[in-house]
Amino acid sequence: MPYCHWVIISGCVLQLQIRIYEFRRIDKFATGAPGARVIVTDTWVMKVTTYYLHVAQQQDIHLTVIDSKQHELSPDSDTPVQILTITVASINPNVKSFDIRLNSTDYGELREKLHAPIRNAANVVIHQTLSDLFLETFKSHVEVNQIYSLPSGMELEPCIGCMQVHANTKLLRLCQDEGQYEGECQQCYCRPMWCLTCLGKWFASRQDQQHPETWLASRVPCPTCRAKFCILDVCLVQ
Ligand SMILES: [Zn+2]
Ligand SMILES: [Zn+2]
Ligand SMILES: [Zn+2]
Known part of the structure; x- marks a missing residue:
């Protein structure tokens, strides 16, 4: 029935508009390398890679810090950085879990943006400031x-x-x-x-x-x- 299709399609369009609206909102949090951008809005956690878009709804997810790599200040790198790897697992069976990587100095902001705590499975010491x-x-x-x-x-x-x-x-x-x-x-x-x-x-x-x-x-x-x-x-x- 064309009418039903139209309702479904307009429903999708509406959802898409909501997502675009959220995406554009200033208070989204974005981090990560250009080829693996991580975007967190009030409702969603997204990872945008060149070929794939991972999306999980905040209310369904568990985040766990699983690894950290420290790159020290050296002649080759201007700033010491610690890169954290965090697994985003969803209780929704249709959403495959994915890993995000971010600078440890962005960790505090990520945590603020999430509604659930981040577990630290590997007991990674997270250096949140440049001085750390x-x-x-x-x-x-x-x-x-x-x-x-x-x-x-x-x-x-x-x-x-x-x-x-x-x-x-x-x-x-x-x-x-x-x-x-x-x-x-x-x-x-x-x-x-x-x-x-x-x-x-x-x-x-x-x-x-x-x-x-x-x-x-x-x-x-x-x-x-x-x-x-x-x-x-x-x-x-x-
Ligand atoms: Zn000296
Ligand atoms: Zn002295
Ligand atoms: Zn002392």
């Missing part, structure tokens, strides 16, 4: 620096930043042999007062937040005596 991400890079660089041996008789005190753990860093001007840094850093004479995490947070907080590509090569003042140091000058204490 940088901290990982900072630590891995410091770990390859020279170790500072605590003079006998000196005891390590609690870190004055967090008071949670013992101070375990010492600033020594070690970069002086690297010609490009010469004349810039200064010797700090402070005893070990900060843990690596607190010192890393300090280092990150003193940076130009718009230019993370400059962070590794920059100098910041010692939080106690203000002598300038770079990442090469940070030693773990043993």
